Structure formats: C-alpha cells, structure tokens
Amino acid sequence: MSTYVYAITPVDHPLRLDGLHGVGEPAGELRVLKTRELGAVVSDAPEDLRAKRRDLIAHQSVLSRLLDEGATLPMRFGLVGPDDDRVLAALEERRAEYGERLKEIAGCVEYHLKVSRDESDMLREIVSESDEVRRLNEITRERPDAQEERLRLGELLSHEVRQRQDDVANGIVARLAPTGLGHRVGAATSSHFLNVSFLVKRADATSFAQAVDEEAEQQGPGYVLSLHGPLPPYSFV
Amino acid sequence: MTVVPQANTAATSQGGGSGTLYDVLELILDRGLVIDAFVRVSLVGIEILKVDVRVVVASVDTYLRFAEACNRLDLESGRKAPTQLTDIVGEATESGAKGKSKGALTGAVEAVGESLTRGRKGDSQEEPAERGSERTSKRTSSRRTTSREE
Numbered sequence: 001m002s003t004y005v006y007a008i009t010p011v012d013h014p015l016r017l018d019g020l021h022g023v024g025e026p027a028g029e030l031r032v033l034k035t036r037e038l039g040a041v042v043s044d045a046p047e048d049l050r051a052k053r054r055d056l057i058a059h060q061s062v063l064s065r066l067l068d069e070g071a072t073l074p075m076r077f078g079l080v081g082p083d084d085d086r087v088l089a090a091l092e093e094r095r096a097e098y099g100e101r102l103k104e105i106a107g108c109v110e111y112h113l114k115v116s117r118d119e120s121d122m123l124r125e126i127v128s129e130s131d132e133v134r135r136l137n138e139i140t141r142e143r144p145d146a147q148e149e150r151l152r153l154g155e156l157l158s159h160e161v162r163q164r165q166d167d168v169a170n171g172i173v174a175r176l177a178p179t180g181l182g183h184r185v186g187a188a189t190s191s192h193f194l195n196v197s198f199l200v201k202r203a204d205a206t207s208f209a210q211a212v213d214e215e216a217e218q219q220g221p222g223y224v225l226s227l228h229g230p231l232p233p234y235s236f237v
Numbered sequence: 238m239t240v241v242p243q244a245n246t247a248a249t250s251q252g253g254g255s256g257t258l259y260d261v262l263e264l265i266l267d268r269g270l271v272i273d274a275f276v277r278v279s280l281v282g283i284e285i286l287k288v289d290v291r292v293v294v295a296s297v298d299t300y301l302r303f304a305e306a307c308n309r310l311d312l313e314s315g316r317k318a319p320t321q322l323t324d325i326v327g328e329a330t331e332s333g334a335k336g337k338s339k340g341a342l343t344g345a346v347e348a349v350g351e352s353l354t355r356g357r358k359g360d361s362q363e364e365p366a367e368r369g370s371e372r373t374s375k376r377t378s379s380r381r382t383t384s385r386e387e
Contacts, residue, residue, distance in 0.1 A: 005272065049278045056258060056265055076269035078278035090272045101270075112261055123307050133307070141308050154300025157307055186263065197264065228260050234268035 003081045004028065004045035006062045006074075007232075008091065008098050011039050013070040020062050023055040030062065033084055038091045038098055041066065045080045063232040071106040073098060074232035101237055108181060108199050109230030111208060115172060115194040117165070121222030126160045133157065165193035168223075172196075172215055179208045184235040197235035205230060 004023055009015065015032050022028030024046030033040045041062060049055065059077050066072040081087045091098065127133050136153035140146050165188070173196055177183050180198035188194065200208045209227065216225040258265075271277070 005275070008270065045278075051266065051278075053258070056262070060258065060261075060265055074269045076267070076271050076277065077265045079269075079271055079275050080278060081272065081275045086275075087272075090275070094272075110264070112264060114260065119306060120310060123303075123310055124312065127307065127310065127312060136304075137307050137310075140304060150304045151297065151300050153307060154297075154302070154304035157303040158299055161303070195263070197268075226260065228257050231261060231264065232269075234264040237268075237270040 001083065002045040003042045003084050003087050004049070005079050005081055005087060006030075006041040006043070006059060007066050008073040008075070008102070009039045009041070009066060010071055010099070010102050011035070011037050013039055013066065013072070015039055015041065016065065016069060017041065017062070020065055021058060022062070023049060023058045025054070027058065031084075033088055033091070035088055035091045035095065037095050038102075040087055040091055042081075042084065042087060049078065049080075051077060067109065067230070067232045071102045072232055073101055073105070073237045074234050076234075105199070105233045105236060107203070108201055108233055108236075109205065110197050110233045110235055111180075111200055111205075111212075111227055111229035112197045112231060112235075113172075113176070113194070113212060114192040114226045114228075115169065115219075116192045116224045117168075118222040118224075122161060122164065123157065126157060126164075130156070130160070133160070168219065169194040169196075172219075175215060176208070176211055179204060179211045182236060186235075199233055199236045200229075202230070 006022070011034055017030045017032070020030060022030050022043030024043070028043030028046060030041055030043050033042055056077060063072060063074045067074075081090065127137060133153065133156055136149050136156065140150045140153055143149075169185075169188075172194060173183060173185060176196075176198060180200045182199040184197045186195040186197070198208065212225060212227050216223065219225070
C-alpha cells in the first residue's frame with residue numbers, strides 16, 4: 001500500500017490529529033511516522049486519487065491544524081511514497097535539510113495576496129492621460145474600418161496596461177516585503193496581475209495585515225486586494 | 238481593521254477546509270515540499286489553472302480586445318465617478334464584515350469566507366464550500382464586483 005504524505009514536522013510537534021481525516025473516499029485514516037528527529041503525517045494513498053475538492057480540503061485541513069501547533073513543512077498535494085518504510089528512509093536521508101527548513105519556518109505563516117484592477121477603471125485612466133490614446137479612440141469609434149488605428153490603439157493600451165500593472169505590482173511588493181521575512185511572486189493571471197506570497201512571523205501578522213490595508217487604501221478606486229492566510233508556508237519550503 | 242488575521246485558527250472545524258480554497262489552490266497544487274523519487278498523483282482536471290495564465294499581451298487578439306473595450310468605455314461617466322454604491326456581498330453576520338467610507342468613494346471592507354463557485358472546476362468542486370479555516374479579507378476601495386472571480 002503506497003503512502004500519501006501530508007507534512008513533515010519536528011518529532012516533538014504535538015501532532016494532534018483528532019477529528020481530522022485524510023484524502024480519499026472513504027477518507028484515509030491519518031497516521032504519524034517518526035524518526036528520531038522528524039515526524040511525518042501520512043495516510044494510505046487511495047488508488048484513484050485526484051484533486052477533488054474534498055481531497056484538497058482534507059489536505060489543507062491537516063496542514064492548517066499542524067501549522068497551528070508547531071513548525072510544519074507542508075507537502076505539495078498528491079505526493080505519494082511507495083510505503084511507510086520508504087517515507088521514513090526519505091526523512092532519515094534528508095533529516096539535516098528538513099531540520100534546517102523547519103527551523104527557518106518555525107513561528108511563521110504564509111499570507112497570499114492577490115491584486116486585481118477593474119479594467120474599465122484602468123482604461124479610463126489611460127485615456128485621460130494619453131493624447132494619442134484619446135485620438136485613436138475617437139478615430140476608431142467613428143470609423144469602424146480604421147483597422148490600422150484600431151491595432152495601434154490596442155497595442156498602445158496593451159503596453160500601458162502592462163506597464164501600469166507592473167509598476168503597481170512592484171510598488172506593492174516593495175512596500176510590503178519589509179514586514180515579512182521573504183516573499184515569492186507567482187505568475188500573473190488574467191484575473192490578478194499580482195499574486196504574491198509572503199512569509200510572515202506570527203507575531204507580525206497584525207502589522208502585516210495593517211500594511212496590506214494601508215496599501216489598499218493607497219491604491220484607491222478600482223483595485224481589489226485580497227489577502228488569504230494564515231496558511232502553511234507552501235511557498236517557502 | 239479590515240484584515241483580521243487570527244494567530245490562532247485552532248477553531249477550525251473538522252474537515253474545515255476553506256471557503257477560499259480556489260484562491261489558494263495554486264499554492265496547494267504547485268508549491269509545497271516534494272520528496273525526490275516520490276510520485277505525485279496525476280492531476281487530471283487541474284488544467285483549469287493553466288487557463289488563467291496571463292494572456293499574451295503582444296498579440297493581435299489582445300490589441301483588438303483592448304481597443305474594443307476602450308471604444309466601449311463610457312468616458313462621460315468619468316473614471317472617478319462613484320457610479321455605484323458599494324455593494325456589500327459578504328455575510329455581515331460572518332466575521333463582522335464592515336462597510337467603511339473612503340472620501341468621496343465608498344469602500345467595502347469585508348472579511349469573507351467567500352464561497353467557492355460551485356461547478357467552476359468540474360469534479361474538484363463537487364462539494365459545497367465549507368467556511369472557516371482561513372481568515373480572508375477582501376478589500377476593495379471602490380465598488381465590489383460580486384462575480385469578479387466567477
């Protein structure tokens with residue numbers, strides 16, 4: 001039976017798992033494997049595991065609980081070892097490295113921030129600030145056949161949008177970074193031009209949240225900042 | 238205070254999951270530690286994440302889309318016009334969502350365990366969102382778009 005791995009912790013982590021269950025249907029029973037220095041929370045891996053909602057929730061719930069009670073290295077969803085012995089062997093083999101990382105993230109949580117901006121709001125801003133965009137906008141509104149101008153307008157807008165998004169994203173990251181211990185910027189998506197995770201000491205969580213709040217205030221209309229956390233430090237392991 | 242991180246989430250209910258699962262999906266699926274030589278389950282059905290990558294900006298399609306969006310803009314309304322009042326979509330009873338005024342504009346401040354959009358991702362969405370495990374706050378300084386992430 002292969003073994004699904006949720007997290008690695010120090011051996012002295014409370015590893016309280018009551019009330020939680022593992023991935024799979026029926027839900028797998030959680031177990032703890034221990035070496036001299038490390039613990040791993042595992043369950044039997046279901047045969048046909050896919051990233052179903054309940055499984056993602058199970059994974060995340062186990063990690064949230066562990067995070068509340070001590071240092072936890074969160075595994076990526078869906079990680080399966082051949083059996084318990086091989087999991088223990090892997091812990092033993094890299095115990096120095098895991099131990100080091102556990103020390104680094106002890107007392108820390110991840111906050112994930114997504115930022116989007118209403119497109120019309122941004123386009124209005126660009127129109128109001130660029131004579132050339134205004135000119136091309138008028139031409140293309142009046143003359144649907146002005147294909148060349150339309151492309152030129154689109155190119156200009158596209159460039160401006162990207163430029164503004166990047167400037168704002170860089171500014172936000174630069175201003176928030178000092179409150180955290182580290183950050184990791186993810187790929188922008190069509191819905192959020194900034195996706196960034198911060199590693200924050202629990203003790204600093206409130207001031208970090210305040211900084212995000214101030215940032216939202218500063219960015220003003222049209223922007224949406226959404227903050228998620230505290231999360232296991234997925235992005236910092 | 239808008240964002241209310243809780244140092245202690247021990248109250249997380251059993252199987253508590255998260256109302257914001259979708260928002261952190263990429264972290265759960267694409268980050269986190271892996272052990273060399275161990276396998277990862279096939280994530281069939283997860284391609285949806287890849288759909289949402291930033292559109293290629295330098296493409297004719299993108300140019301045309303932007304140009305058309307710009308043509309359609311109602312410039313008369315002005316970008317600073319507070320055309321809509323804030324629409325607080327959070328459940329006020331939950332997490333003490335609050336509205337907050339910001340100058341001429343209205344700001345919605347919410348602490349929401351925003352429910353996932355059911356059906357969004359096929360079978361990874363087969364169960365209703367359970368609220369609770371994370372403290373999430375959405376902050377928007379102008380109007381809310383309730384369907385922003387749908």
